[in-house]
Amino acid sequence: MKKVLFTVALMLTACLAQAQVSVVKEAKSNKSKPEEAAKILEPALTNSETAGDPETWKLAGDFQKSIYDEENMKLFLPGGKADTTKLYNSLAKMYDYYLKCDEAEQSKVKSGELKKPKYRKKNAEVLAKLRPNLTNGGSDYYNNGNYEKALKFFGMFVDVVNEPIFEENQVVKQDTLIPLISCYATLAANSLKDNKAILKYGAIGKNHKDEGYRALMCLAEVYGNKETGDSAKWLETIKEGSEKFPKQEYFVGNIMDYYIQKGKLDDALNQINSLIAKNETPYFLYVKGIILYEKKQYDAAIAEFNKIIAKNAELVAEAYSKLGDCYFFPAQTIVEENSKLAIGDAKYTANEAKIKDLYLKAKPLYEKAKQLKPDNKQLWGNYLLNIYWKLNKAEYEALEKELGY
Template sequence: MKKVLFTTVLFLTACAVSAQESVVKEAKSAKSDPVKAAQIIEPALVDPSTANDPETWKLAGDFQKAIYDEENMKLYLPGGQADTSKLYNSLVKMFEYYTKCDEVEQAKVKSGELKKPKLRKKLSKTLATVRPNLTNGGSDAYNSGNYANALKFFGLYVDAAENPMFEEEDAVKNDTLTPLIACYAALAANSLNDKDAVVKYATVGKSHKEEGYRALMCLAEAYGKGENPDSTQWLATIKEGTERFPSQEYFIGNLMDYYIQKGRIDDGLTEIDQVLAKNETPYFLYVKGVLQYEKKDYDAAIATFNSIIAKNSDFVAEAYSKIGDCYFFPAQVIVEENSKISMDDPKYAANEAKIKEYYEKARPNYEKAKELKPDNRQLWGQYLLNIYWKLNKAEYDALEKELTM
């Protein structure tokens, strides 16, 4: 009985192998219709009896190449209407199938089943020729919000540069465009919250001289958010960004926030002075003023904010608001003190006078911020309301009504 069962199993296995070989033959006979042939051969790509044959993958790639060539030709014909979805889909599959073909063939060479690869040179040359079109497919997908497809296209482009299959293809191996496309891959991965892909592609993309900052931003986001943020890697990435792209506000702003949170104000001031020595912008001056404010060096902060106002460029409303803060918040310390002493205490009256003095100095600065940016109520809203409550009840009523509208 055991012998009969064993024979049956062998028979069924032989039938399965024969069936998949038949699928390959049927696909070959349908090659004049590559779309149909591509559908026919699909089962052979997952069955071990045929999937371990490099010729199976080459044939599947050939069908995709035929589909791609047909649609690509329409782009150059007068009045031609190419199906770009079909075009780019076949391009991706061609890349995947030819790459898999090389992988299977190399495995057979390594095992001794084949003496040397026969297909790599031709396939790598074919893929090197069509590879630039992956960027077009990626751009179309990204612009339409299909970030998964964008990542697939851009990723294939970047991955090719490290694939041994292309070691003799200088156009791929020495492609200076690779870091730029890696930036785009990182952006797509960031939109998908795919941390692993962000790290993979941003690590390549950050080397691009002009656009590398985008990759570093994505890398910082990946390390800084999620269930398991990596504060060490985040800080290293932010610092790398400030060094390599000192004009990018994102890195300086985040680094200064870090110094403030950690109470390392002096470290922040030292670093921002170094930045300002190379590139003085209103934003970087504003950052310095905020650090001085956090240090409670109010006179120095006011001087820095006034230098921003004098430039009459960006961050003027913010500078006026922070000057207001330099008077308003010291007043709050006195308000807190007065809440703990008797109104009959002579110090209470002296404190009240000081509060009003600070409020009078803060008031015109918040009002100027309101004039410049009436929609940004965070700059002036509650502060002015508090000041008007103390100084002018009519103005308080009017502003309270405005803020509730």
């Protein structure tokens, strides 16, 4: 009984195999109708008897190429309108199928069934020629907010250079666009919060001389995550960004914040001085002023903030606010001291005069910041309120009402 059943099983297997071979033949006979042929061939792509045959995948890729060519031609015809979804889907499938064809061929070469690949050269030529269009697909999807598809196409453009099918194609392997497209892949991955892809493509994209800062920013955000990040790698990435892209405020601001929080003010000052020596921007001067302020070197800080005002470019309102801080906060130290003294103490009276003098110096600076940026109350609001309370109750009441207190 078992022998009979075994024989029946062999017959069924043989019939199934023949059926899949028949599917391949039928698909071949319909190659003039590539979309129909592609559907006919689908079962053969998952059947063990035909999926290991390079020809199956070659045919599948050829059908997709025909679909792609037909849609692509419409782009060059007067009034022609291509179905871009079909165009890019067929391009992606073509890549997938030709690569599987090469994989199947290599398997047969390794086993000795084939002496050398039969389809590799032609398939490689086709894929290399159409590879730039992967970036077009990625760009279209990215601009339309389909970041998953954008990542797929940008990622494919980058990843295929490591495929064996291109091992002898130095033009592809040494493509100078790889870092740039890796940046785009990183941005798409960032929109998807796909940290694994960010780390993968960011490591390549960060090397682009102009756009690499984008990849580094994405990497820094991943490493800077309080729950899943890596503080050592975050610092390493921020330092790399500040060195490679000193004009990008993101890196300079982060590294300076780090130094200040860690109390490494001299390190911060040395680094910002080296940046200013190369490029004296208002932002760098502002950062230097803050560092000097943190070091309580108020006269030096005032000099830096005045340089920003003299440039009359950006951060002028912020510079006036920080100038006010250089007088207001030293006054607060004296206010704190006076809180511990008796009102009749001679030192208390002397301190009150110092506080008033410092407030009088800070007052017009905060008022100028308010004039320049009336909506940014953080620059001047509570500071002026404190000053008016001390100097002028009418101004205090008016500002209190304006602030909605």
